[in-house]
Amino acid sequence: MFSVIFALAMMQQSPPDSAEPVDWDKEFGVEEQARDPQTGEIPVAEYPQSHDNAGAAPMDDAAIAAHFGGREGIRMIAARTVELSENDPRIAAIFIAHDTVRLKRTLAEQFCYLLAAGCDYTGRDMAAAHAAMGVRMADMNALVENLQQAMREHDVPFAAQNRLLAKLAPMSRDVITR
Numbered sequence: 001m002f003s004v005i006f007a008l009a010m011m012q013q014s015p016p017d018s019a020e021p022v023d024w025d026k027e028f029g030v031e032e033q034a035r036d037p038q039t040g041e042i043p044v045a046e047y048p049q050s051h052d053n054a055g056a057a058p059m060d061d062a063a064i065a066a067h068f069g070g071r072e073g074i075r076m077i078a079a080r081t082v083e084l085s086e087n088d089p090r091i092a093a094i095f096i097a098h099d100t101v102r103l104k105r106t107l108a109e110q111f112c113y114l115l116a117a118g119c120d121y122t123g124r125d126m127a128a129a130h131a132a133m134g135v136r137m138a139d140m141n142a143l144v145e146n147l148q149q150a151m152r153e154h155d156v157p158f159a160a161q162n163r164l165l166a167k168l169a170p171m172s173r174d175v176i177t178r
């Protein structure tokens with residue numbers, strides 16, 4: 001009987017204060033991802049690079065890029081789309097968990113490539129880039145609205161806007177996973 005009470009009393013005691021605080025990040029295997037000091041991007045695992053990763057062929061129209069303000073205009077439109085999405089309560093949570101520094105660069109490259117403005121696309125293919133992200137149709141609609149707003153802010157004519165959207169639309173098959 002005494003030994004049972006003693007054992008229960010021992011179990012009730014709080015553990016002694018440890019001199020070292022517990023490093024919970026280490027315990028749970030959480031690693032801080034270091035950004036490249038030059039680019040500010042978080043390095044990604046190696047993947048095969050190809051223009052095919054852009055998801056479509058460039059437009060056969062040398063004049064289209066001018067409607068987007070050339071390469072610099074395209075870069076600003078891509079960055080603005082990401083910025084609007086990061087601050088859009090409908091989809092912000094998806095973007096917060098990812099490297100939007102890299103995304104601004106690779107999205108600009110993709111748009112620039114598709115608009116035949118003379119860029120190489122160096123990012124991943126659409127299925128790989130969005131794998132396990134859980135993007136739904138509603139998220140896609142929100143992103144498209146943000147892209148439309150970015151294009152409007154940069155005075156891209158409506159017909160030119162629709163030509164870029166028409167290039168991107170079939171890619172939703174590889175982006176939407178639920």
Ligand code: HEM
Nearest residue numbers: 091095098106107110123124129139140143168171172175
């Ligand atoms: C047709 C529609 C879409 C296109 C063309 C597109 C394009 C891209 C491109 C080019 C990348 C970069 C890949 C890389 O850096 O290797 C990317 C990544 C990403 N996209 Fe999309 N995207 C689309 C839809 C969406 C939607 C609907 C969301 C969420 C609402 C989304 C969220 C993201 C995020 C968070 C990343 C970063 C992934 C990472 O670096 O881990 N995208 N997308």
